Amino acid sequence: MDFALTEEQRLIVETTRAFVENELYPHEMEVERTGRLRPELVEELKAKAIEAGLYAANMPEEAGGAGLDTLTWLLYEKELGRANYALHWTCVARPSNILMAGTPEQREKYLFPCVRGEKADCLAMTEPGAGSDLRGMKTTAVRDGSDWVINGTKHFISHAEEADFTILFAATGEEETPRGPRKRITAFFVDKDRPGFEVSAGYRNVSHRGYTNAILTFDDCRVPEDAVLGEVHKGFEVANSWLGATRLQVAATCLGRAERAMAHAVDWAATRHQFNQPIGKFQGVSFKLADMATEMKAAELMVLEAGWKYDQGTVTDSDMAMAKLKATEMLAMVADEAIQIHGGMGLMDELPLERIWRDARIERIWEGTSEIQRHIISRALLRPLGA
CATH class of the missing domain: 1.10.540.10 (Acyl-CoA dehydrogenase/oxidase, N-terminal domain)
Structure with a gap:
């Protein structure tokens, strides 16, 4: 290799x-x-x-x-x-690469302006009652003549206040399955100035200051037929085709922050003196550094292998789930240990460590919680055996 x-x-x-x-x-x-x-x-x-x-x-x-x-x-x-x-x-x-799924006309209106920096997009899936269970979403889009009428609420929608349009996922019907009725989902483009569409400030968050979340409300919001992204009732299919690597994106950004925290920890351990010697001489510190470096190496190899397999067309959901799980939990450990090595100084905002520590917490939640990733991994192990 x-x-x-x-x-x-x-x-x-x-x-x-x-x-x-x-x-x-x-x-x-x-x-x-x-x-x-x-x-x-x-x-x-x-x-x-x-x-x-x-x-x-x-x-x-x-x-x-x-x-x-x-x-x-x-x-x-x-x-x-x-x-x-x-x-x-x-x-x-x-920009979200789901925009590539648009028609030529949709690309001209939404994709290319985003690439040029003239417009910004946001993705709206999560609802107050439907986080991990996206099939449980209550936002609906009902056909009315040549329009679709949208009603419902989305929340935790990242940077929606700055976005010029939303890629919205809404329930557009039901289908019967062996497990009972299941909602059909469709993706829509919704421009920010559409009547009946309101963007309001979301929740104050300890992670990622300056990176806002918003609440989106749709009250008889009408969009035309050509606002459908992909095919009607095929919203999950278009999402799965274009959004699969977002878990790897989260994992990769975690690697960068972990490296930054590690660099501060190593420098502090080498230059901070206690009892007439660098604190890195003490096993209580040096062993932490060793464990941090080992976890970082393991996470990086998993993320880059999954990326390589993605390009080869051999990546599995389990590969991406493992990479996301390992990298996000590694960052939490490295950030915490880096602060421990610094002592009280690690919590002061003169250093980026307290920010990295705070920011690390959300990584185990968005783009699929650690529990969801473990579910994906264990399912891949058990399903071939009929369990």
Whole structure:
């Protein structure tokens, strides 16, 4: 097995890391302390990201993106993951690749403007009563003549306040299955200015300050037939076709933050003296570093292997679930131990450790909780045996 990066991959890693350290790090303290991104700062950093070729780099070349393969994209995401989430997600946007499922007309209206930085998208699935159980969603879309009428509520919708349109998933009927009735789901484009569509502020969150969530309310909101993304009743199929690697994206950003926390911990262990010697000389600290490094290596190998298999067309849901599970739980452990090594100083906001520690908590929840990932993994083991 060849673990070496290609020259192109090394260049992408170096370019992205330099951008993160030179352009994003300097603004982290402001975002952490104010909890918001100034619009003028977003535009400034967006322009620099576009100039550097980092904006919408996840998108195919045919859409105007960088056309990165999955493995290279994950290396890019890892470097971006070192910075405050709001900064790298909003200012170095990666439009949802589900936009590729649109018709030529939909691509012109939604996809290409997102790639150019003229528009922003958000994805609306989660509801107050339907998180992991997406089939339990209560938001409905009912056909009325040539329109669809949407009613319902979504919440925890990331950066919806900044988005120009929403990719909405709604129940559009039922089908009979051996386990009883099951809702059929359809995806829709809903422009922010549609009558009956309201975006309101969501909940205050300890993780990812500046990266907002919102509550979306649909009250007899009408959209035309050409707002359907993919086929009617085939919303999950289009989502599964285009959103599968988002768990790997979460995992990759966790790798970057863990490396940043580890670097601080190693530096502190080597330079902080107690009892006339560096604290790294004590097994209570040195063994922590060893365990942290081992967990980081294991998580990185799992994430990059899953990315490589994705490109080969051999990746399984279990591969991606394992990678997401390992990387998110590894980050929680590394962030916690890095703070422990620093003692009280680790909790002060002069260092990024307390932010990394706070931010780590949500990673085991969104894009599928750790429990959901374990369910996927165990199901793959037991189903072939009929269990």
